[in-house]
Amino acid sequence: MSTTVPVNPPSRATTLPLPPGPRGYPLVGVLPYLRRDPLRLLTAVQRRYGDVVKLGDQRMFFVTRPEHIQNILHASERRYNKGPLLSKLRAGLGDGLLTSEGDHWRRQRRLMQPAFHRQRLAHFGAIMSGAAEELCADWQPRAAHGEPINVAAAMMGLTLTIVSRALFSHDTSNDAEIIRRSLNIALPITERRFWSFINMPERAPTPDNIRFRRAIAAIDDVVFRIIAARRRSDVDQGDLLAMLLQARDEETGAQMSDQQLRDEVITLLLAGHDTTANLLSWTFYLLSRHPSVESKVYAEVSAVLGGRTPAVADLASLPYTRMVIDEVLRLYPPAWIIGRSPIAEEQLGGYRIPANALVLISPYVTHRHPEFWPNPEGFDPERFSPEMQDARPRYAYFPFGGGPRICIGNNFALMEAHLILATVIQRYRLDLIPGYPAPPRPMVTLHAGNGVWMLLHPR
Numbered sequence: 001m002s003t004t005v006p007v008n009p010p011s012r013a014t015t016l017p018l019p020p021g022p023r024g025y026p027l028v029g030v031l032p033y034l035r036r037d038p039l040r041l042l043t044a045v046q047r048r049y050g051d052v053v054k055l056g057d058q059r060m061f062f063v064t065r066p067e068h069i070q071n072i073l074h075a076s077e078r079r080y081n082k083g084p085l086l087s088k089l090r091a092g093l094g095d096g097l098l099t100s101e102g103d104h105w106r107r108q109r110r111l112m113q114p115a116f117h118r119q120r121l122a123h124f125g126a127i128m129s130g131a132a133e134e135l136c137a138d139w140q141p142r143a144a145h146g147e148p149i150n151v152a153a154a155m156m157g158l159t160l161t162i163v164s165r166a167l168f169s170h171d172t173s174n175d176a177e178i179i180r181r182s183l184n185i186a187l188p189i190t191e192r193r194f195w196s197f198i199n200m201p202e203r204a205p206t207p208d209n210i211r212f213r214r215a216i217a218a219i220d221d222v223v224f225r226i227i228a229a230r231r232r233s234d235v236d237q238g239d240l241l242a243m244l245l246q247a248r249d250e251e252t253g254a255q256m257s258d259q260q261l262r263d264e265v266i267t268l269l270l271a272g273h274d275t276t277a278n279l280l281s282w283t284f285y286l287l288s289r290h291p292s293v294e295s296k297v298y299a300e301v302s303a304v305l306g307g308r309t310p311a312v313a314d315l316a317s318l319p320y321t322r323m324v325i326d327e328v329l330r331l332y333p334p335a336w337i338i339g340r341s342p343i344a345e346e347q348l349g350g351y352r353i354p355a356n357a358l359v360l361i362s363p364y365v366t367h368r369h370p371e372f373w374p375n376p377e378g379f380d381p382e383r384f385s386p387e388m389q390d391a392r393p394r395y396a397y398f399p400f401g402g403g404p405r406i407c408i409g410n411n412f413a414l415m416e417a418h419l420i421l422a423t424v425i426q427r428y429r430l431d432l433i434p435g436y437p438a439p440p441r442p443m444v445t446l447h448a449g450n451g452v453w454m455l456l457h458p459r
């Protein structure tokens, strides 16, 4: 007989009080504040009301304590589903891994997990540092003329190139260009929809909806064409798409349909570039503001590589560079907000959370929780030395989420950021241009508001 005890036994708590929190305005509650400056609002309510907060009269709650976050993220989907926060991405992503639920999600995750195994990902290291070297070469004439570069835009381009090559290595650059242009149209529209209170039907012929549909149709065209060509060919290209095409459900032996492949490819294109680009933009931003850390990274990288392009095998010898990335993910976690919805009433920290409420969790706020992070605003990579990491609760830090829905691309992203930083820092010192502030702009992911404008100094 099994002796396994459920990690998170459900708890019913109808008699418990609702948590405290700001009431906000009648009808709309705190939504106007949340829309205007969500990072400020959420940080302030944690400081004022504590770790389980009710936001306005809406059925919206905010949870910041590591053990509560663990309870929610590790709960089975019979207790919590992903709720409404990500549903606005469904129009573009369809039923891909990020937006699907239930049996469909479980089956897809099982099929895709092996493609993201660390050993299989090592294969993509050369694509990552190769693309970073190409970018450094492209920058040369502009650096020579002292021309300012928007590093945020450059990182978006670089990470999209990398995930496109990892997905469909040998396909034409013309297709990649169509995808790039279409995503550049679809993404800002998705971001506008994300925080909109008025849910205009997506079929309504508004200019945004029309442009969005056209952009998605153009991506679909490319993706379905590539899938059809691959199905006709016997050659294993060794890329992510090949792995997805070959994946067979270990229980049923079934493979993915064209529609499932399309939804997963678009999900990986989107989830696989925007987040990592933001991480890299914030990395160069913070290094420029902390020259002593920058010098330490440069010293480590040049001692290990001596100017050579980094390979995956070098990463273990670059631990400080990795600690820097971990600290950037603490201060500017690209996935700054995560949502869940309890199926039935739940209790957290002695409070009642009603069924179907929206429960918000924010890596941005918990990563600055004063109880777990001394000097929370300070940029200090030493926090990620092994001893200091061991001293913190697991969910004081969760830039990739956790539990069954943890980011499938976390190793891909960390390897990519590590390789790109090690490549670029050997070629250039990047300096922020004074007078171009980069306020964080929390959309679906955490962007730098005005881009990150920098001057490049060749080494």
Ligand code: HEM
Binding pocket: 082, 097, 098, 099, 109, 163, 267, 268, 271, 272, 273, 275, 276, 279, 333, 334, 335, 338, 339, 399, 400, 401, 402, 404, 405, 406, 407, 408, 409, 410, 412, 413
């Ligand atoms: C710094 C980079 C990244 C960050 C911070 C990040 C963060 C996250 C987080 C927090 C989640 C969980 C969301 C939730 O629980 O609701 C997630 C899910 C996901 N991420 Fe990432 N991600 C990154 C890079 C990537 C990359 C490179 C890929 C693919 C190549 C990727 C693909 C996905 C997918 C498919 C999911 C959904 C997984 C599932 O629900 O089974 N991500 N990511």
